[in-house]
Amino acid sequence: MTERLYYTNPELLQFDASIVSSVEKDGKYLTRLDRSAFYPTSGGQQNDLGKLNGVDIIDVIEENDDVVHLSESIVGNEGVQVTGLIDEERRFWHRQIHSAQHILSQAFARLHGLTTMSVHLGDEYGNIEVDSDHVSQSQLDEVEKLANQIIRDNLPVDILFIEHTELSNYPLRKVPTRTGRIRLIKIGEVEYSACGGTHVNSTAQVQLVKIISTVKIRGRTAVNFLCGTKAVEDYCNRYKIVADVSQHLTCNISDIPSKIEKFEAELKEQSKELTKLQKELLPVKASQFAELKMLKNNIHYVVAPVSDLNQKLLGNLCGLVADDISGIAVLTTDKKIAIASSVEQVNASEIAKVLSSELGFKGGGNQKAAQLGASETVDVKTITEKVNIFLDEL
Ligand SMILES: [Zn+2]
Structure with missing residues (x-):
């Protein structure tokens, strides 16, 4: 049984002892001493670290009332006198x-x-x-x-x-x-x-x-x-961050929450305004997409990616493009697809069904419009191929 020096003196960081046993196991050296100030992991508290005769102690465990010191290299053989040093900060x-x-x-x-x-x-x-x-x-x-x-x-x-x-x-x-x-x-x-x-x-x-x-x-x-x-340390870090934020926002620390609330409200208002403007510009955007139209089986169609557009407007834009070309429009964003049809012989939901079953998208729609969602980034080239085949087989 190891005499536990920390039991009576938790401030003791240096001690002398002699080795009771030294065993090699799974590439580690296990050293038992007659007395030790090293705390072994137990009762929710982690082990000490430190050195025994200059050798790093990488773990300390409890085994049958003994304190066992683990190291990568040998500390010494049985009977050798050792000096132990405990890592002060960790202790x-x-x-x-x-x-x-x-x-x-x-x-x-x-x-x-x-x-x-x-x-x-x-x-x-x-x-x-x-x-x-x-x-x-x-x-x-x-x-x-x-x-x-x-x-x-x-x-x-x-x-x-x-x-x-x-x-x-x-x-x-x-x-x-x-x-x-x-x-x-x-x-x-x-x-x-x-x-x-x-x-x-x-x-x-x-x-x-x-x-x-x-x-x-x-x-x-x-x-x-x-x-x-x-x-x-945490208080000092947080104080630094908060002081930095208050400087950026040019306000007192106590005013940060209300200032952020104000910014959030402004941002919401601006985003609403932006969506309104995008909506007004949709016909112009639609005519640009209409210029990309191609012909298959006597049906005009457009398949194209869309960027810089509020996701909610994708369906509206798609409908306008289909109307412009009197045909089929398939527009994609990163993970969304909108399909619109302005011709009787093509049902938008049928195209959605093909894309769902063959490419794993989810969603649906009706004769005139359909929407699909994807879990991965939409590949426009593949979609163009599928739409081509679909129109070919009509
Ligand atoms: Zn306790």
């Missing part, structure tokens, strides 16, 4: 996020009677799953406020070791089922939890907690949160 982040999770879980329990069912403490943000399928925004706001009060109060975070028989003496958030010696993390007088993780020394080291989103999952709510150095 501190894990301490911040784990304490932030305890504080948030306590706030959910205390304010709304919600139990934390599982936790995940990631590289960028943390996640706790609470036992309710609905948590309101005001509940989240209250939880965040209490969590930040606990942080501001700079409460000491203590590590206690007790026997399981003493558990009833402590107001634990969740009573563990394990027996024997139990490690407790105590935050001031507000939060007690059985936990093997690494924590900050006092709540002020968590800096701040910010709930960023929630997701409903398996009848529960997963709450994603930022804290510590990552929350401060």
